[in-house]
Amino acid sequence: MIWDNDFAISVLPLLLEGLWVTVQITLLGTLLAAVLGLVFAVLRRLAIPVLSPVVSFFVVFVRGTPLLVQAYCAFFVLPAYGISFDALATGVVVIGVNYSAYMAEVYRSGIQGVPKGQWEAATALSLPGARTWGRIILPQAVRTVVPMLGNYLIQMFKDSAVLSAITVVELMATAQAIGSSNFRYLEPLTLAALLFLAISYPASRLVNRLERRYAPQH
Amino acid sequence: MSAVIEYAPLLWQGLLTTILVTVLSGALCLVVAFAAGLARLSGHRFLRWPAGVFIEVFRGTSLLVQMFWLFFALPFFGIQLHPLTAAVLALGLNEGAYAAEVVRGAIASRAKGQTEACIALGMEPALRLRRIIIPQSIPAMLPPFGNVMVDLLKNTSLVSLVTVADLTFRAQMIRSTTGQTTAIFLTILVMYFVLSCLLTLLTGWLERRFALDRKALAAQRKESRLMKVGAA
Numbered sequence: 001m002i003w004d005n006d007f008a009i010s011v012l013p014l015l016l017e018g019l020w021v022t023v024q025i026t027l028l029g030t031l032l033a034a035v036l037g038l039v040f041a042v043l044r045r046l047a048i049p050v051l052s053p054v055v056s057f058f059v060v061f062v063r064g065t066p067l068l069v070q071a072y073c074a075f076f077v078l079p080a081y082g083i084s085f086d087a088l089a090t091g092v093v094v095i096g097v098n099y100s101a102y103m104a105e106v107y108r109s110g111i112q113g114v115p116k117g118q119w120e121a122a123t124a125l126s127l128p129g130a131r132t133w134g135r136i137i138l139p140q141a142v143r144t145v146v147p148m149l150g151n152y153l154i155q156m157f158k159d160s161a162v163l164s165a166i167t168v169v170e171l172m173a174t175a176q177a178i179g180s181s182n183f184r185y186l187e188p189l190t191l192a193a194l195l196f197l198a199i200s201y202p203a204s205r206l207v208n209r210l211e212r213r214y215a216p217q218h
Numbered sequence: 219m220s221a222v223i224e225y226a227p228l229l230w231q232g233l234l235t236t237i238l239v240t241v242l243s244g245a246l247c248l249v250v251a252f253a254a255g256l257a258r259l260s261g262h263r264f265l266r267w268p269a270g271v272f273i274e275v276f277r278g279t280s281l282l283v284q285m286f287w288l289f290f291a292l293p294f295f296g297i298q299l300h301p302l303t304a305a306v307l308a309l310g311l312n313e314g315a316y317a318a319e320v321v322r323g324a325i326a327s328r329a330k331g332q333t334e335a336c337i338a339l340g341m342e343p344a345l346r347l348r349r350i351i352i353p354q355s356i357p358a359m360l361p362p363f364g365n366v367m368v369d370l371l372k373n374t375s376l377v378s379l380v381t382v383a384d385l386t387f388r389a390q391m392i393r394s395t396t397g398q399t400t401a402i403f404l405t406i407l408v409m410y411f412v413l414s415c416l417l418t419l420l421t422g423w424l425e426r427r428f429a430l431d432r433k434a435l436a437a438q439r440k441e442s443r444l445m446k447v448g449a450a
Contacts, residue, residue, distance in 0.1 A: 002294055064368070064414040065407050066375035069386055073407065076399045158280035165379055172282055185290035193287060197278040204278070 008187040011178050015188065018174030019195050025092055025170060026157045032096030033156070034149060037103025042133065044104070045111055062101035067162050070094055075166040091163035091170075099156055106148045110141035146214050150207035154200050161196075171195060221398035222405050225388075232388030233409060239302070239374045239384060240413075243309035244367055250314025251363075255321025256347070269318070276315035282376055284308045289380045305377035313370045317363060324358040325351060357430050364421030368414045375410070385409060 043055045062070070071094045078084065085093070114137050122132040164173035175192035179185035222229070257269035276284065285308035288299060299307070332354060336346040378387035389406045393399050 061407075061411055064372075064411040064418075066372040066386070066410055068375040068378070069389075069403065069407055069410060072386075072390070073403045076393065077403055080399055158278075161280040161282040162376065164282070172280070172286075175283075176286065179290060184294075185286070186294040189283065189287045189291045193279045193283045196280055196283060197275060200278045201274060 002186065004184065004187060007182070007184060008191060011182075011188055012191065014174055014178060015171060015191050015195060018169065018171035018192075019199075021088070021168070022157065022160050022170040022172075023199075025088070025095065025160045025163065025168070026153065028092045029095040029099065029156055029160070030149070030153045032092065033099035033103050033152070036096065036100035038107055038138075040100060040104035041107035041111060044108065059101045059104050062098055063105075067095065067098050067159060068165055070098055071163060071166045087163075087167045087169075091160070091166060091168040094166075095156060095160055095163065099152055102152060103149065106145050106152070107141065110143075110145040111137060113144055114140045143214060147207055147211035150203075150210055154203050154207065157200055157203070158196060221392060221396040222401050225392045225396070225402075228388050228392060229385065229405070229409075232383060232385040235382065236371075236374050236384040236386075236413070239306060239309065239377055239382065240367075240371050243306045243313065243374070244370055246306060246310025247314040247317055247366065247370060250311060251317030251321050252352075254314065254318035255325070258318065258322045259325060273315045273318050276312050277319075281308060281312045281373055282379065284312055285376060285380055301377075301381045305374075305380055305382045309370060309373060309377070313366050313373070316369075317366045320359055320362040320366065321355075324355040324362075327358070328355055354430070357425070357428050360421060360425045360428060364418065364425070367421065368417050371414055371417055372410065 040055050040059055044052050044059070046052060071091070074090050074094045075087070078090075118136055118140065119132070122136050127136070160170060161172035164170060164176060167173070169177075171192050175188040178188040254269045254272055257265040258273065260266050260269075285305060288304040288308050289301065292299060292304075328351065332350055333346065336350050341350070374384060375386040377384050378390065381387070385406050389402050393402050396402070
């Protein structure tokens with residue numbers, strides 16, 4: 001028999017622990033990415049000299065380079081300058097910053113989708129800038145952005161496996177560790193794949209439904 | 219910076235491997251995309267179902283898991299793949315599953331009248347697909363294909379984890395021998411960035427080349443330029 005069922009059952013609790021870490025990374029990373037992406041999008045839109053072009057370049061640069069290399073940079077380079085967190089925190093920050101670059105684009109299209117009349121109405125009512133953004137523009141922009149955020153959440157869930165390369169003990173790293181200590185990779189890797197699928201497939205179905213519900217109404 | 223100059227030949231070899239992996243898995247990705255995407259649209263259940271399962275499984279699990287599975291788990295079935303083969307296979311199948319959805323979406327959202335006209339002219343299904351439906355769908359596929367290819371390029375860095383000596387692998391090697399972490403990693407970040415910029419330029423050129431109505435496109439560009447001037 002190629003597949004060892006008893007072994008598979010015995011490693012399942014460990015893998016579930018890894019899955020829990022993966023879920024935590026995803027949720028924290030998405031939170032960071034959602035906030036940071038919004039900041040980036042607004043900064044770009046405000047067209048502040050020097051700052052806005054720098055943010056724009058940063059966003060393009062992050063989107064053009066591999067997550068793994070960014071993770072290595074944060075893990076190996078930053079400690080050389082005295083900045084060091086544990087692997088898990090580094091992982092969350094890296095994946096959060098990486099996805100914030102993608103989310104900045106999503107927010108940007110959301111902000112662009114807000115009809116011009118809304119800006120003009122805010123100006124006509126002489127609302128201050130902060131209130132125009134906070135009460136008029138962003139609530140409308142974010143509405144159209146929600147399903148895209150869901151897609152990135154699922155994408156991040158799968159991408160977080162990359163963080164196993166910088167010793168974050170999530171699902172993938174757990175599967176790998178079990179494999180190398182028992183010389184049996186088939187069961188842990190297959191189970192890891194199934195666990196990824198078991199969460200991401202229903203989640204993507206859910207996002208599809210949200211997509212239809214939150215479809216822009218103007 | 220000295221380590222970068224001293225080890226430039228190694229980085230160069232790594233760069234070539236990265237490009238090789240990108241080209242090979244990019245080709246596989248295209249084949250898989252059209253095969254799975256068309257099968258997904260087929261009227262035959264025996265084609266549509268397996269294609270659907272393939273797409274959902276490869277999109278639903280992470281690329282790294284797939285690559286490790288091909289490299290570490292497949293030997294239990296008596297199949298030992300070369301690291302490069304496993305890497306190219308995983309990348310091609312994974313990105314191919316994403317691109318299959320692009321193919322499916324582009325073909326499904328095409329104007330129905332074209333298919334009806336083909337049927338009215340008595341064209342065989344295969345001829346219809348080859349001469350009318352696929353060529354018309356290419357312009358709609360190109361922008362998302364460009365994104366898939368840039369993703370693929372970035373994901374080639376994962377092949378270093380199954381011991382393929384690509385750019386990331388070489389950088390790790392040089393880092394552990396010289397300890398000049400910052401210079402090495404910044405160099406390869408820039409190298410990856412340049413590669414993805416080149417890929418973006420290439421797809422942009424292809425988009426213009428294959429645009430259905432180039433005149434309309436030029437007019438559109440002119441208009442957007444004018445709008446930008448107006449905004450500033």
